[in-house]
Amino acid sequence: xxxxxxxxxxxxxxxxxxxxxxxxxxWVLGTGPGRxxxxxxxxxxxxxxxxxxxxxxxxxxxxxxxxxxxQLEAAKFVGPLISPVSGTLLSVNEEVARxxxxxxxxxxxxxxxxxxxxxxxxxxxxPLLTEPAEITAWFTARIxxxxxxxxxxx
Amino acid sequence: MVEPLRIIxxxxxxxxxxxxxWHAIAYGVSATERATLSFTRPGAPYVCLGYHRGIDxxxxxxxxxxxxxxxxxMVGGGPVYLDADQxxxxxxxxARAVPASSRQALRVLLEPAVTAFRAVxxxxxxxxxxxxxxxxxxxxxxxxxxIDDAVVVCGNLIxxxxxxxxxxxxxxxxPSQRDQTLALMRRFVSPTAVDPAAFQAAMISAYASALGLxxxxxxxxxxxxxxxxxxxxxxxxxxxLAGPTRPAASRAGEPSARQVKVRAGVWTLGASYDGTQxxxxxxxxxxxxxxxxxxxxxxxxxxxxxxxxxIPLASVARVLxxxxxxGRRLAAAFATADPARL
Numbered sequence: 001x002x003x004x005x006x007x008x009x010x011x012x013x014x015x016x017x018x019x020x021x022x023x024x025x026x027w028v029l030g031t032g033p034g035r036x037x038x039x040x041x042x043x044x045x046x047x048x049x050x051x052x053x054x055x056x057x058x059x060x061x062x063x064x065x066x067x068x069x070x071q072l073e074a075a076k077f078v079g080p081l082i083s084p085v086s087g088t089l090l091s092v093n094e095e096v097a098r099x100x101x102x103x104x105x106x107x108x109x110x111x112x113x114x115x116x117x118x119x120x121x122x123x124x125x126x127p128l129l130t131e132p133a134e135i136t137a138w139f140t141a142r143i144x145x146x147x148x149x150x151x152x153x154x
Numbered sequence: 155m156v157e158p159l160r161i162i163x164x165x166x167x168x169x170x171x172x173x174x175x176w177h178a179i180a181y182g183v184s185a186t187e188r189a190t191l192s193f194t195r196p197g198a199p200y201v202c203l204g205y206h207r208g209i210d211x212x213x214x215x216x217x218x219x220x221x222x223x224x225x226x227x228m229v230g231g232g233p234v235y236l237d238a239d240q241x242x243x244x245x246x247x248x249a250r251a252v253p254a255s256s257r258q259a260l261r262v263l264l265e266p267a268v269t270a271f272r273a274v275x276x277x278x279x280x281x282x283x284x285x286x287x288x289x290x291x292x293x294x295x296x297x298x299x300x301i302d303d304a305v306v307v308c309g310n311l312i313x314x315x316x317x318x319x320x321x322x323x324x325x326x327x328x329p330s331q332r333d334q335t336l337a338l339m340r341r342f343v344s345p346t347a348v349d350p351a352a353f354q355a356a357m358i359s360a361y362a363s364a365l366g367l368x369x370x371x372x373x374x375x376x377x378x379x380x381x382x383x384x385x386x387x388x389x390x391x392x393x394x395l396a397g398p399t400r401p402a403a404s405r406a407g408e409p410s411a412r413q414v415k416v417r418a419g420v421w422t423l424g425a426s427y428d429g430t431q432x433x434x435x436x437x438x439x440x441x442x443x444x445x446x447x448x449x450x451x452x453x454x455x456x457x458x459x460x461x462x463x464x465i466p467l468a469s470v471a472r473v474l475x476x477x478x479x480x481g482r483r484l485a486a487a488f489a490t491a492d493p494a495r496l
Contacts, residue, residue, distance in 0.1 A: 047256070052495050053495075055206055055400060073230040075257055077229075077259065077297075151254055152255070
């Protein structure tokens with residue numbers, strides 16, 4: 001990730017070199033042909049609270065877009081990590097599973113969550129945001145919405 | 155017309171059903187979007203693990219010897235001892251009706267329980283750590299989860315609490331940490347001996363009012379009963395009990411740690427590194443009590459323990475720097491402390 005692709009929007013970092021699923025705050029970054037890396041953006045992590053635990057489905061699991069690929073726990077609240085794509089789970093980030101703080105410190109880098117093979121799924125690509133302008137507009141609007149509703153600090 | 159708040163009182167149930175009943179409701183609410191408040195009381199004692207927690211956090215030999223079943227729930231938190239002196243409650247709502255922020259969701263869904271405690275004369279507050287307390291003592295355990303398209307928050311009215319047993323069921327490498335945990339439980343976890351029927355009535359009133367719903371007695375649907383059968387099977391399977399796959403907390407040669415939360419801000423640490431061992435109780439960032447073992451301390455153990463007692467956890471390394479190599483080993487063990495991940 002180049003420095004230029006990382007911007008700060010109203011206090012939250014945003015990487016513009018990848019795609020986003022607007023409902024789940026998951027990012028998707030191509031890492032090779034038919035292969036993507038998935039993580040959670042800084043705003044999704046902020047609204048989750050301090051991450052105490054992360055767990056993932058094992059490698060080889062067939063994932064369906066919109067269904068969980070793991071669970072996160074913050075403040076004794078367990079919630080699903082929703083996959084933004086369909087495919088086969090190739091690997092999980094053992095480091096972030098061991099230390100969920102990595103996802104808070106470096107959500108677009110060392111805090112990535114899983115890698116997925118999306119080739120041969122025969123499934124229509126999910127509605128991801130792909131253009132930097134639309135990503136920035138969506139992110140800005142979500143921050144305003146969350147602040148207005150008291151979900152994140154002013 | 156006011157939408158209904160389904161009320162289900164399961165009464166006394168087996169340890170297994172005291173968990174699976176309300177997990178089944180979560181699947182039902184996910185499908186039907188019928189907000190539900192339910193109650194049950196386990197007919198026998200057992201130990202219950204939070205979704206992510208390791209079986210090795212529980213003294214399984216003790217549980218086996220004492221006939222205590224071990225179950226894993228889908229909600230978060232640590233391993234807890236549960237028995238018939240605890241009335242469980244669960245509020246379950248469609249996820250779309252709950253704030254997206256988990257902290258906000260917890261606050262919204264725990265506030266009515268605080269109202270109910272106050273209605274029966276307990277001066278309860280929901281503190282900044284989202285703990286239901288009275289006089290700074292935790293009076294209600296809680297956990298939460300999103301299950302399918304429903305959010306469930308569960309908690310309990312603790313009519314009396316067996317502190318000794320609650321500490322005894324936990325596994326500790328160092329008995330000193332168990333003693334410290336028990337001492338802190340006695341100070342910071344308190345039962346509230348109120349009339350459970352009055353509390354239950356107050357809960358129904360408080361949740362109905364807060365959610366703008368009309369209470370309506372009900373039972374499980376056919377789909378929930380079918381889900382219950384599946385959950386009974388799942389919760390008694392070895393695979394479920396083993397829990398999700400997790401990497402080892404520490405690698406070979408690295409310090410290993412065991413942290414036990416008593417209430418928010420109050421916890422114990424047991425850590426070992428290179429032959430050194432630390433057991434410490436921490437109250438709001440300050441070392442409350444400590445036991446040290448290191449081959450090099452010789453006659454300095456008492457002095458080191460006194461030097462550490464009452465100081466901020468953040469100052470431990472500085473204080474131990476005055477104790478040479480043993481101090482460095484002890485500081486490395488203390489450095490495993492990570493209160494954010496309790």
